[in-house]
């Protein structure tokens with residue numbers, strides 16, 4: 203069998219998702235036996251020209267990076283967005299709520315006009331090029347990553363949940379976070395993390411993004427039942443579910 | 451002879467950085483350490499966000515130092531809002547913080563630096579040639595990861611940390627399990643040390659007198675609290691004055707800000723901590739430092755990697771004591787109590803790569819109105835540049851290949867984590 207050539211690239215992000223790949227430890231050795239890793243800046247110093255699967259971590263925040271992503275797309279048969287920064291823009295999208303000039307001024311002061319400090323509104327990868335598969339989460343889940351890579355190698359469609367975190371909480375018999383007067387994004391957030399945050403005693407902040415068609419009415423009812431305001435929910439959604447366009 | 455080294459995006463580091471070297475007929479025209487990583491603007495992004503969501507956001511500054519960023523943030527909030535913290539919380543946090551140091555150090559030494567020392571391009575071929583070493587590294591790394599999982603809810607981007615305490619703490623049985631796992635890791639650690647002792651001679655013999663900056667405390671090798679120490683100063687500086695220590699400035703070479711204090715530049719990280727605190731190392735760590743002859747290499751930046759190994763031993767020894775103290779006292783369920791209020795606070799811890807500062811201002815609703823963060827890798831950038839300027843004349847007669855390797859290894863030794871600073875590494879001979 204010809205092993206598929208896999209390459210990993212990173213743009214604006216914390217590299218926490220790549221770290222989860224490293225964190226697979228022995229399992230990564232198994233995966234490496236079924237694919238050929240041809241490019242990975244963080245882990246190796248070799249580079250390649252074409253890929254069966256290109257995996258992209260991070261958001262796109264500069265014009266020159268858009269160009270790079272287009273090149274990667276051209277060379278890749280399949281393109282996978284890795285982690286919230288790549289699938290949805292992640293926390294980097296909070297930036298888009300502010301005036302970009304002002305943001306730069308605040309961080310770099312009088313030097314903010316220097317050309318190398320250029321930054322554009324944050325985009326998820328699929329706002330620049332077509333994305334074939336998405337691995338959600340901030341950071342990604344190692345098991346889900348392994349599942350997606352194995353599925354791709356076998357030519358199958360990976361299965362990614364499209365129901366809310368609440369379903370997993372019920373399955374695990376977690377007490378609902380609203381019972382603790384918290385604002386939890388579980389009702390609209392895509393499951394697949396095994397309701398990790400509620401299981402560790404706190405609210406879901408939506409790191410896996412929302413399900414494809416969130417049941418807004420049900421979320422509204424939960425808010426009403428517990429005497430919370432929709433604005434509180436929206437305030438927390440600013441962390442990982444920023445859909446608004448840039449003002450800058 | 452003319453030499454051009456152009457490493458665009460140095461590999462096997464966290465983030466993007468470039469090295470540019472231009473030598474014309476033996477004369478050095480240019481040697482530059484560049485940081486082109488895309489800026490991410492966290493200080494601007496946190497404005498308007500509630501104290502309750504802040505840790506979740508800033509932990510995303512860096513996947514590798516996420517526990518340190520979370521802790522610096524939470525300490526900043528607690529100091530701004532005068533939130534009391536129990537002794538148990540401090541101990542459990544320190545235990546979690548230790549796990550990140552080991553995670554990060556083992557990753558750096560085992561996956562990113564070892565290939566240089568063993569003459570490989572990545573850890574992957576080492577699976578064939580040095581399976582035992584790779585196995586030991588994997589075991590240690592997995593141990594450190596499950597240690598973080600237990601205390602923070604996941605390996606990266608902690609879930610359980612809250613201002614005032616924890617959303618969930620481990621059970622005593624789980625702590626006992628952790629204790630057993632840590633004891634079992636000691637032989638792995640010493641076998642890794644044996645390999646490194648045999649390779650330490652391969653590290654470049656390069657020294658440059660440097661100012662080292664790290665957290666200090668009167669009686670211990672500290673990571674989690676204290677004040678700011680410098681090898682150029684007898685007196686420590688209070689954390690609240692950190693801006694006068696880092697004196698950040700924007701360099702045309704870099705999207706990350708640079709720092710300087712008493713000299714042109716200073717260094718932070720494991721070697722800095724060692725230089726300031728080595729008197730308080732635990733016995734095994736002291737032995738290992740002696741085996742590496744670290745004392746006489748205290749101004750050799752390449753030895754930062756070995757200082758990290760010394761720290762791993764010290765941390766495992768300290769963590770075992772800490773677990774015993776926690777178990778003896780018995781664990782209590784405590785519910786964090788926070789009354790949001792206006793205020794300003796500084797939080798500081800040692801991230802694996804060096805001292806890390808956060809400052810926040812809050813309004814009376816507990817919303818953040820301004821933030822300032824000084825990140826270890828940024829504090830090191832200026833020093834990497836000065837090291838390169840001092841090193842290149844000493845090796846300028848060597849081949850391009852060798853120059854490239856030594857410069858790349860120098861950058862890797864600092865364990866730069868550029869996603870923090872913003873991103874970087876790539877050597878360019880122009």
Ligand code: SF4
Pocket residue numbers: 215216217218219220259260284285286287288292293339340341342510513
């Ligand atoms: S999705 Fe989260 S963990 Fe992954 S790179 Fe972005 S910030 Fe880091």
Ligand code: SF4
Pocket residue numbers: 339340367391392395396397398399400405406407408409410411
């Ligand atoms: S519970 Fe929510 S925030 Fe937590 S890991 Fe799952 S999706 Fe992410």
